[in-house]
Amino acid sequence: MPRYAYVNGQYLPHRDAMVHVEDRGFQFADGVYEVVTVQDGRLVDEEGHLNRLNRSLGELQMASPMASRTALELVMRTLIRRNGVVNGIIYLQVTRGVAPRDFRYPSRTKPTLVMTTRHMDLNPVARLERGVAVITMPDIRWKRRDIKSVALLPQAMGKQMAAExxxxxxxxxxxxxxxxxxxSSNAWIVTDDNVLVTREPTTRILNGITRQSVLRLAADEGIGFEERPFSVAxxxxxxxxxxxxxTTYVTPVTQIDGETIGDGLPGRLARRLRQAYWQYAAGDHADVQAAKGP
Ligand SMILES: Cc1ncc(COP(=O)(O)O)c(C=O)c1O
Structure with a gap:
């Protein structure tokens, strides 16, 4: 199946999809992005992701790349259909556009809009049965982590370190x-009293859309939670x-810095919330759907 990318109004074969060398995304990482999961052909948490895209654009005084959200949603669906994505992701990136290199924002530049898709196994059974290992590392990022910026070098270094x-x-x-x-995810722990803990959404973290839905699902299921910082210890x-x-929904962590968490197996609440989020993503969770509005 031919693979297309969307670039500024055109659906191009992926290998021919290009942006200009003076695009500010390339020159200054002056851009923002979103990743929306497609499960069984359905866009998961689409509204939340597009709301956050607008928020990121607003924080950077960047213009919207399309006249309306409806138009943007139509392009997303067209690309997903053209690329035959049933389970996978769609990636959207907006930059401030092409302009002669100058730090200050150009006044009359059209934003660049790029979209690509990828097929993905949304239920990697082996990983979920064992849980995953994480390592801790200094947070060397800037202080506006609430903006989903394409300036991801600290995260690329961190992911490389983790992989190694x-x-x-x-x-x-x-x-x-x-x-x-x-x-590229939000971090959660569970206390001895079965209370979920995840950091409160300030400028110190990205307020994950999955994080927000999982908090709503936890409330629905009567699971207590606290939004606060927690230490490595x-x-x-x-x-x-x-x-x-x-992309990972709820994924159990069973090792931190080589130390076993709990009994070393995916925890009960992690498994329960993964199941709840999966059903929500499939469109089966009436309460949270209702909370999202019509
Ligand atoms: C730094 C960071 N935190 C959290 C998340 C999770 O956000 P979401 O649930 O919206 O994918 C991401 C996702 O890419 C991220 O990059």
């Missing part, structure tokens, strides 16, 4: 010794740990 250590993810640690989040001693993101 045989770990699935890196959990980043602020100067005060608390865990902020994963390189608290995480290592936790009853359970897990991570969330659009």
């Amino acid at each position: 250590a045989g770990a699935f993810e890196g959990w980043m640690v602020d100067d005060d010794g608390t865990i902020t989040e994963g390189c 608290e995480a290592r001693a936790a009853k359970e740990a897990f991570l969330t993101s659009a």
Whole structure:
């Protein structure tokens, strides 16, 4: 099946999809992005992701790349259909556009909009049965982590470090010794009293869309939670740990820095929330669907 990318109004064969050398995304990482999962042909948490895209654009005083959200959604669906994606992701990137290299924002530049897709196994059974290992590392990022910027070099370095250590993810640690989040996911632990803990959404973390849905699902299921920072020591001693993101949903963490979490198997609440999120993604969860509006 031919693979297309969408670039500024055109569906191009993936190998021919290009942006200009003076695109500000290339020159300054002056751009933002979203990743939306496709499960059984259905876009998961689409509204939340597109709301956050708008928020990221607004924080950077960047114009919307399309006249309306409806138009954007139509392009997303067209690309997904053209590429035959049933289970996978769609990646959207918006940059400030092409302009002669100058730090200040250009005044009349059209934003660049790029979309690509990828097929993906959304239920990697082996990984879920064992849980994943994470390692901790200093959080060396900038202070506006709430903006989903394409400036991802610290995360690329962190993911590389994790991979070299045989770990699935890196959990980043602020100067005060608390865990902020994963390189591309939010970090969670479960206390001895079965309370979920995940950091509150400030400028120190990206407020994950999956994170927000999982909090709503937890509330629906009567599972208690606290939004607060937690230390590496608290995480290592936790009853359970897990991570969330659009591509990994809820994924149990069974090792932190080589130390076993709980009994070394995916925790009960992590498994329950994964199941709940899966059903929600499939469109089966009436309460959370209703909470999203019509
Ligand atoms: C730094 C960071 N935190 C959290 C997340 C999870 O966000 P979401 O659930 O919206 O995918 C991501 C996703 O890419 C991320 O890059």
